Structures are given as structure tokens and as C-alpha cells.
Amino acid sequence: MPRTIWSGAISFGLVSIPIRVASATENHSIQFHQYHLEDMGRVRVRKFCELEDREIAQSEIGKGYEYAKNQVVAISDAELQELPLPTAKAIEIQAFVPLESIDPIRIAEGYYLVPDGQVAAKPYKLLRQALGRSSKVAIAKYAWSGRERLGLLRLRDDAIVLHAMRWPDEVRDPAAVDPPHETVSEEEIEQALALIDRMTQDDLDGPEFTDAYTDALAKVIEAKREEKPLPEAPEPEQPGQVLDLMAALNESVQQAKASRGGDAADVHEMPKKQPAKKTAAKKTTKKPAARRSRSA
Numbered sequence: 001m002p003r004t005i006w007s008g009a010i011s012f013g014l015v016s017i018p019i020r021v022a023s024a025t026e027n028h029s030i031q032f033h034q035y036h037l038e039d040m041g042r043v044r045v046r047k048f049c050e051l052e053d054r055e056i057a058q059s060e061i062g063k064g065y066e067y068a069k070n071q072v073v074a075i076s077d078a079e080l081q082e083l084p085l086p087t088a089k090a091i092e093i094q095a096f097v098p099l100e101s102i103d104p105i106r107i108a109e110g111y112y113l114v115p116d117g118q119v120a121a122k123p124y125k126l127l128r129q130a131l132g133r134s135s136k137v138a139i140a141k142y143a144w145s146g147r148e149r150l151g152l153l154r155l156r157d158d159a160i161v162l163h164a165m166r167w168p169d170e171v172r173d174p175a176a177v178d179p180p181h182e183t184v185s186e187e188e189i190e191q192a193l194a195l196i197d198r199m200t201q202d203d204l205d206g207p208e209f210t211d212a213y214t215d216a217l218a219k220v221i222e223a224k225r226e227e228k229p230l231p232e233a234p235e236p237e238q239p240g241q242v243l244d245l246m247a248a249l250n251e252s253v254q255q256a257k258a259s260r261g262g263d264a265a266d267v268h269e270m271p272k273k274q275p276a277k278k279t280a281a282k283k284t285t286k287k288p289a290a291r292r293s294r295s296a
Contacts, residue, residue: 002022002023002026002112003022004020004021004022004114005021005022005023005111006020006021006144007019007020007021007116008021008089008090008091008142009089009090009091010090010091010093010113010124010127010140010153010160011086011090011091011092011093012093012123012127012138013093015123015126015127016090016123017115017120017123017124017127018115018116018117018119018120019091019113019114019115019116019120019124020113020114020116021111021112021113021114021162022111022112022114023109023111023112024109024110024111024112024156024161025109025110028211028214029211029214030214030217030218030221047061062074062075062076063075063076063077063080063146080146083143085143085148087141087142087143087148088143090142091113091140091141091142091151091153091162092140092141092142093138093139093140093153094139094140094141095138095139096134096136096137096138096139097136097137097139098135098136098137099136099137099154102137102152102165103171105166105171106165106166106168106171107152107163107164107165108163108164108165108166109163109164110161110162110163110164111161111162111163111164112156112159112160112161112162113153113159113160113161113162114159124160127160128155128158128159128160131153131154131155131160132155137152137153137154138152138153138154139151139152139153139165140152140153140162142162149164149165150164150165150166150167151163151164151165152165184245187246188245188246188249191246191249191250191253192249194249194253195249195252195253195256198253198256198257199256216231219231
């Protein structure tokens, strides 16, 4: 069982469910330390008090807020836990909403909520079954690590999962990236949908969803440890410049068909370029406009 990160209760109306919080994910990445390359001595960070000019122990270090240039207010962990805030000791459910109503960009890391003791078993199961039948998720507020947060409670098998959420003002407006305003034809959209159909899977259990970076890094470390030649990196495929979007879509569908097998999805042949029309009247008709869009 993962270690407990926080303990408190889920507040569901007048129902209180004692819970413990455990991380729902784990990091399998290879971790590096810093070393002095001349002698491979470990480089460590030491903490000094700038007034006494001496290294201090972790037990001497605490939190403080610089209220003014020469005035710092010390705040202890115990004082943070006793904040005059309902969410300091409880995950307070505020509302229930359909999951599809929440922009995924606001959803962050996940935690398992574990019932704490026999007294929590029945109300925990009640909330779990009610969430399942409602087909909704709960939106709650809670306070951890010096700040109040918004969270999403959902089911994962028989467990209730809490996802941290970003507040609305923490998400940048997508207009900041200046999305393109180009037009695409219906034929191009249909071919893109055919490619999506070809690449659709029922789950994420395939070998293409494994962490190839960590595996490759482990091979490099092992080769260096045994003083063997490093594994050769494969030549990266250079993406060609897309001069004709429809042709690229056609080829992509065919490649997806070959890699996954089965009957081909509907593939539209790349339309042939039409000669330019000399009369302005014919340029305004619907068919030439569609042909210009496909060959653009």
C-alpha cells in the first residue's frame, strides 16, 4: 500500500467519510544526481543562514512570509493545519457534474482515497455506488501544501480517485497561441476521419504505449558501466514538406491499413488538378470551388 500523503475526511452533505490519501501513480523514470566530473564526487546542496554565515540543519528550517523588507512572519506546519478553513481537514464536495463538461486541461495528478477504518467503510461504499449510478463526477475543494485546491472525484474500479484541478484563472486562453485560420475541404476532413478510424484502438495496452526513452537510457547506462560501445541511435525519419495535404492523407491511410491489416477504410483518390478557368462566371460555380479546395 502506498504511503499516506494526507488524512482527513470527504464531506458529502452531512455525511463525513474518514479517508487517507495515497498517490495513484508512480514514477519509473531513471533519476540522475549531480557529480563533479573530474573525480565523480557527489555534488550536494548545503543550506546556509545568510545572517550567521553557517550551515544549518533541516530541523532549524521553517516557513516564513516576508511581510515587509525587514519583517518576516514565521508560519509553522501546525498553524497551517489549523487554518480557519473548512477544507483544511476535509475534502468538501461542492457539486456533481458530467465528466464531459470539464476541460481535460484542468485535470492534473491523481490520488486514491482510502477509507480510514471500519467507520468509513459504509459511507465510502455509499458514495462510490452513488457516483457509479449517477454517471457523474464530484467537484470538491480541499487545502493541501499551503493552498486551497479544486478537485475532481471519480471512480476507478472499486476505488474513489481524487484528481487535482487547476482553477479557471490558471489556464491560459487558447487564443494566446494564435490558432491557424486556414480552410480545409470536406474531402480532406473525410480522409482525416478515415485515418482516425484506421488508428482507433479499444485500449492503451499495445507495445507502442511503453516508455521507450527509459529503456533506451537504461541500455546506454549499462553499456557505459561495462565499457562497451554505446547502442547506435536509429536514423530519424525526416518528415517531408507537406505540399499536398490530400496526398499525404491518402498515403497515411494506406500505411495505417498495411500496419493494422484488414479491409481498407474508404480512400478517396487524390483529385487531379483542374485547368484554370478563363471566365470569371465559371469560377463562381460550386464545383470548380470544390476542386480548387481539394488541390490547394
